[in-house]
Amino acid sequence: MVPRALTIAGSDSGGGAGIQADLKTFQELGAFGMTALTAVTAQNTLGVSGVWPLPPDAVAKQIEAVATDIGVDAAKTGMLFDSAIIEAVAEAVRRHGIEKLVVDPVMIAKGGAPLLKADAVEALRRRLLPQALLVTPNIPEAEALTGLAIRTRADMEKAARAIVAMGAKAVVVKGGHGDGETADDLFYDGARVEVLSAPRVATRNTHGTGCTFSAAVTAALAKGEDLLDAVRIGKAFITAAIREALNLGGGHGPTNHWAYRTKSGS
Numbered sequence: 001m002v003p004r005a006l007t008i009a010g011s012d013s014g015g016g017a018g019i020q021a022d023l024k025t026f027q028e029l030g031a032f033g034m035t036a037l038t039a040v041t042a043q044n045t046l047g048v049s050g051v052w053p054l055p056p057d058a059v060a061k062q063i064e065a066v067a068t069d070i071g072v073d074a075a076k077t078g079m080l081f082d083s084a085i086i087e088a089v090a091e092a093v094r095r096h097g098i099e100k101l102v103v104d105p106v107m108i109a110k111g112g113a114p115l116l117k118a119d120a121v122e123a124l125r126r127r128l129l130p131q132a133l134l135v136t137p138n139i140p141e142a143e144a145l146t147g148l149a150i151r152t153r154a155d156m157e158k159a160a161r162a163i164v165a166m167g168a169k170a171v172v173v174k175g176g177h178g179d180g181e182t183a184d185d186l187f188y189d190g191a192r193v194e195v196l197s198a199p200r201v202a203t204r205n206t207h208g209t210g211c212t213f214s215a216a217v218t219a220a221l222a223k224g225e226d227l228l229d230a231v232r233i234g235k236a237f238i239t240a241a242i243r244e245a246l247n248l249g250g251g252h253g254p255t256n257h258w259a260y261r262t263k264s265g266s
């Protein structure tokens with residue numbers, strides 16, 4: 001069978017994040033990519049200049065169209081924008097029995113533009129997290145979900161435990177926003193705590209890192225990898241993509257989605 005991966009996310013016209021990053025990543029890892037678009041953004045490496053959400057019904061219909069015909073081995077969510085879209089996605093995921101669901105709780109773009117309404121955090125917490133096989137917040141997102149301040153490794157673990165207590169099966173609290181020598185992410189699945197570490201790359205070309213990481217994990221899950229192995233593949237994929245990031249545009253350039261394949265020689 002061809003591994004089938006679905007992304008439920010927003011469009012980034014600049015091609016570095018959102019649905020575009022997800023499809024490139026799926027393709028690179030050998031999964032057949034499908035999309036349910038939640039919003040259109042006008043965006044480039046300098047920031048977001050417009051956001052147009054889709055009607056919740058349109059999002060649900062797209063999920064139904066692919067799930068009832070092609071089938072979904074694993075799915076991820078990215079930019080969901082508001083609580084009505086979150087409700088529609090949660091219901092569609094439940095109805096179509098999508099079990100391998102990665103929730104990337106996208107809230108704010110690197111340039112500071114809000115990609116999720118403030119009052120939608122509660123819907124994310126209540127409706128989507130309990131259906132997630134994996135949640136992948138960065139530090140500010142983990143703080144918003146838990147209400148905890150995160151400064152140390154122990155804080156990351158505390159937040160991870162709180163997110164699993166909300167109903168998610170597992171979580172990776174990503175450490176990309178730190179400033180140490182290494183970019184350390186903390187995985188927790190209710191039993192094991194595991195730190196995934198990689199050398200921190202000194203670059204400002206990090207647009208779309210979170211989308212790319214969660215898409216790589218989703219592709220690996222669609223291919224049948226177990227959860228921790230899928231997270232390790234995601235970490236290797238994003239590390240290569242950041243190491244070979246592309247100096248495009250005048251702001252935060254995109255990561256390099258073909259770096260992992262060319263470096264690993266597969």
Ligand SMILES: Nc1ncnc2c1ncn2[C@@H]1O[C@H](COP(=O)(O)OP(=O)(O)O)[C@@H](O)[C@H]1O
Pocket residue numbers: 137138139174175176177183184185198199200201202203206208209210211213235238239242
């Ligand atoms: N400069 C960097 N060097 C190496 N890895 C990084 C760097 N920045 C982010 N990462 C990694 O990229 C992944 C995405 O993390 P992050 O950038 O925090 O997500 P987001 O885009 O959601 O803010 C994580 O695995 C993180 O450790």
Ligand SMILES: Cc1ncc(COP(=O)(O)OP(=O)(O)O)c(N)n1
Pocket residue numbers: 009010011012017018019041043078079106108109110111115206207208209210211212252
């Ligand atoms: C349409 C869209 N979705 C998600 C994001 C955020 O992507 P992320 O991977 O968190 O990267 P940054 O924007 O923080 O660089 C986005 N920008 N646009």
